[in-house]
Amino acid sequence: MRSLLKPLDMPVNQEKILQSLIADDLVSDPESARGRLLREAAGLFRDKGYERTTVRDLAAAVGIQSGSLFHHFRTKEDILKAVMVETIRLNTAVMRAAMNAAGSNREKLKALVRAELESINGQTGEAMAVLVFEWRSLSEASQADVLTLRDIYEALWMTALNALKEDGALTADPFIVRRMLAGALSWTVTWYRPERGGLTLEGLTDQVIAMLGLTQP
Amino acid sequence: MRSLLKPLDMPVNQEKILQSLIADDLVSDPESARGRLLREAAGLFRDKGYERTTVRDLAAAVGIQSGSLFHHFRTKEDILKAVMVETIRLNTAVMRAAMNAAGSNREKLKALVRAELESINGQTGEAMAVLVFEWRSLSEASQADVLTLRDIYEALWMTALNALKEDGALTADPFIVRRMLAGALSWTVTWYRPERGGLTLEGLTDQVIAMLGLTQP
DNA sequence: TTACATACCAAGCGCTTGCTTGGTATGGTT
DNA sequence: AACCATACCAAGCAAGCGCTTGGTATGTAA
Numbered sequence: 343m344r345s346l347l348k349p350l351d352m353p354v355n356q357e358k359i360l361q362s363l364i365a366d367d368l369v370s371d372p373e374s375a376r377g378r379l380l381r382e383a384a385g386l387f388r389d390k391g392y393e394r395t396t397v398r399d400l401a402a403a404v405g406i407q408s409g410s411l412f413h414h415f416r417t418k419e420d421i422l423k424a425v426m427v428e429t430i431r432l433n434t435a436v437m438r439a440a441m442n443a444a445g446s447n448r449e450k451l452k453a454l455v456r457a458e459l460e461s462i463n464g465q466t467g468e469a470m471a472v473l474v475f476e477w478r479s480l481s482e483a484s485q486a487d488v489l490t491l492r493d494i495y496e497a498l499w500m501t502a503l504n505a506l507k508e509d510g511a512l513t514a515d516p517f518i519v520r521r522m523l524a525g526a527l528s529w530t531v532t533w534y535r536p537e538r539g540g541l542t543l544e545g546l547t548d549q550v551i552a553m554l555g556l557t558q559p
Numbered sequence: 560m561r562s563l564l565k566p567l568d569m570p571v572n573q574e575k576i577l578q579s580l581i582a583d584d585l586v587s588d589p590e591s592a593r594g595r596l597l598r599e600a601a602g603l604f605r606d607k608g609y610e611r612t613t614v615r616d617l618a619a620a621v622g623i624q625s626g627s628l629f630h631h632f633r634t635k636e637d638i639l640k641a642v643m644v645e646t647i648r649l650n651t652a653v654m655r656a657a658m659n660a661a662g663s664n665r666e667k668l669k670a671l672v673r674a675e676l677e678s679i680n681g682q683t684g685e686a687m688a689v690l691v692f693e694w695r696s697l698s699e700a701s702q703a704d705v706l707t708l709r710d711i712y713e714a715l716w717m718t719a720l721n722a723l724k725e726d727g728a729l730t731a732d733p734f735i736v737r738r739m740l741a742g743a744l745s746w747t748v749t750w751y752r753p754e755r756g757g758l759t760l761e762g763l764t765d766q767v768i769a770m771l772g773l774t775q776p
Numbered sequence: 777t778t779a780c781a782t783a784c785c786a787a788g789c790g791c792t793t794g795c796t797t798g799g800t801a802t803g804g805t806t
Numbered sequence: 807a808a809c810c811a812t813a814c815c816a817a818g819c820a821a822g823c824g825c826t827t828g829g830t831a832t833g834t835a836a
Contacts, residue, residue, distance in 0.1 A: 375813080391695050393610030397794060410814050412795065475692060478608050518758075518766055521750050522743040529742020541735075549735055555772030592783080614824060627784050629825065 359435045369428040376414050379404050384425050384469040392422055392472075392479040422476060423484045429469040430491040433461050437498055447505040448556060454502055456547045458527050463534055463543065474528045496520070511556045519554065526550070576652045586645040593631050596621050601642050601686040609639055609689075609696040639693060640701045646686040647708045650678050654715055664722040665773060671719055673764045675744050680751055680760065691745045713737070728773045736771065743767070 363369045370377035382403035386395045397418055401408040415421050437457050444453040462470045480488065503516035512519065527550070536543060580586045587594035599620035603612045614635055618625040632638050654674050661670040679687045697705065720733035729736065744767070753760060 391610070393608065394696075396792080398792095406813090407815055409795075409797085409816080409818095413813060418794065475695075478692075479611075514766055514770055518763075519770070521746065522767070522770065525743040525746020525749075526739040527742070528746065529738065532742075533738050546735075549731055550739070553731055553736070553739060553770065553772060555770060613822080615822095623783090624785055626786080626788095626825075626827085630783060635824065 355439060356436055359439060360432065363432060363435060368431050370424075375404070379411075379414060379421070380425055380428065383421050384429075384472055387422065387425065387476055388468045388471040392476045419479075419481060419484065422472070422479060423488065425469050426473050426480070426488050427491060429466055429473055430488065430495055433458075433466065433470075434491070434495045434498070436461070437495070441498060441502065447502065447509055448511060450502045451506060451556075452547060452551055454499060455523070455527070455550050456543065459530065459543055459547060459550075462527060462531050463536060467531060470528075471531050474531070499523075506556065512554070513557075514554075523550070572656060573653055576656060577649065580649060580652060585648050587641075592621070596628070596631060597638070597642055597645065600638050601646075601689055604639065604642065604693055605685045605688040609693045636696070636698060636701065639689070639696060640705065642686050643690050643693075643697070643705050644708060646683055646690055647705065647712055650675075650683065650687075651708070651712045651715070653678070654712070658715060658719060664719065664726055665728060667719045668723060668773075669764060669768050671716060672740070672744070672767050673760070676747065676760055676764055676767075679744060679748050680753060684748060687745075688748050691748070716740075723773065729771070730774075731771075740767070 360369070364371050370380055372378065372381065379400065383395075383400055386399055386403060390399075396408075397411050398408040400418075400421065401411050411418075411421075415424070437454060440453040440457040441450050444450040461467070477485070499520050500516060503512065503520055506512040507516050530546070534541070534546065577586070581588050587597055589595065589598065596617065600612075600617055603616055603620060607616070613625075614628050615625040617635075617638065618628050628635075628638075632641070654671060657670040657674040658667050661667040678684070694702070716737050717733060720729065720737055723729040724733050747763070751758070751763065
């Protein structure tokens with residue numbers, strides 16, 4: 343789903359993951375009409391909000407008539423849902439890879455923090471913001487579907503945090519730590535600007551890990 | 560503005576602060592038509608979102624005709640803005656009082672964390688959630704107005720955090736710590752349920768402070 | 777008694793919204 | 807050559823939206 347990514351400068355293994363997800367039909371090919379629409383939709387939904395984005399806005403963004411949208415998606419809400427579902431699928435795969443590549447439990451957690459910050463502030467940032475701020479625009483049925491995927495994603499985090507708890511490296515409650523991390527990391531999208539200002543994503547990751555007060559390995 | 564609070568079980572000094580703000584005309588009297596409307600609006604905006612809440616919904620919630628709303632507010636957006644402005648005013652006053660009542664710098668920070676958690680998860684919770692999630696529904700002009708008030712509120716936090724930094728108790732960057740705290744604390748509204756489940760607000764506050772890894776006083 | 781302000785109602789206007797309909801151009805398959 | 811699925815356009819419908827208008831009941835003050 344490069345549809346939700348800006349092209350180029352994507353880590354190589356992320357590109358590989360993306361290709362395999364496209365092959366399995368789990369995310370849309372960014373070159374397809376559907377993929378391009380999802381990318382534009384993510385941007386518009388983040389900038390203006392779902393409700394204030396009209397189907398005419400969406401159609402204009404990809405250069406078609408508003409009625410033609412409904413050849414690709416049954417309803418406007420289906421577009422929002424697709425943005426969310428494909429984003430979670432991609433990020434779950436990326437996070438799992440990042441975690442598996444790390445050695446110690448401590449490094450696994452850091453890899454997750456780093457990867458989530460990249461998702462939020464990098465190329466999938468628009469779609470991630472939609473996931474956070476447009477949640478209530480989904481019908482309850484769609485919320486339930488997305489929640490199922492989200493549970494898988496969250497299970498990754500809990501695996502890492504529970505392991506650290508058993509190591510004795512983490513004193514606080516893993517569930518609460520994850521909740522706090524989720525809020526803190528999501529919120530970075532409202533203030534963190536890597537381009538201007540000295541703090542790099544790596545530096546930000548270090549600050550977050552330091553703030554958790556893990557005992558030394 | 561008890562309009563944005565459920566009545567009763569409000570700390571005494573908070574009641575005093577509220578009364579003085581009403582006297583200064585900085586927040587609406589909850590007994591007034593305007594005050595009751597703002598309370599209902601906060602609830603509806605949080606539950607359904609601003610865009611999906613119609614002026615007919617708002618009018619029905621206080622038992623009048625939709626057109627009659629515009630006798631009290633010029634536009635629908637003015638209602639949203641009033642909810643936000645009055646909430647920030649009340650919370651700034653409450654936070655300042657909590658901070659002044661605390662002794663050490665460490666206790667001042669804890670008082671702020673505790674007070675913000677109370678604002679988010681207590682009686683002003685609906686309005687605080689609106690402040691977080693409906694921000695983009697404000698026009699740019701209104702955003703600027705609210706931002707001015709928000710700066711005052713944030714300055715309180717920075718005073719406390721900078722003092723701890725100078726004490727040497729805080730190692731991380733105060734600005735970043737505040738950003739992370741803002742996200743983590745706001746996010747509690749999506750998962751923290753004090754009524755069912757053992758964790759009290761006091762316990763949650765302790766977990767947050769512990770997570771900051773302050774050196775002992 | 778008159779005068780005026782406040783708080784509301786009943787009705788509805790004009791516009792925008794998501795979505796539908798009937799049709800056409802294109803390209804691949806048999 | 808005949809067929810059909812895909813991807814679109816042009817036009818517009820029905821519903822819902824924020825807000826306006828003209829009027830009425832109530833209370834207060836001169």
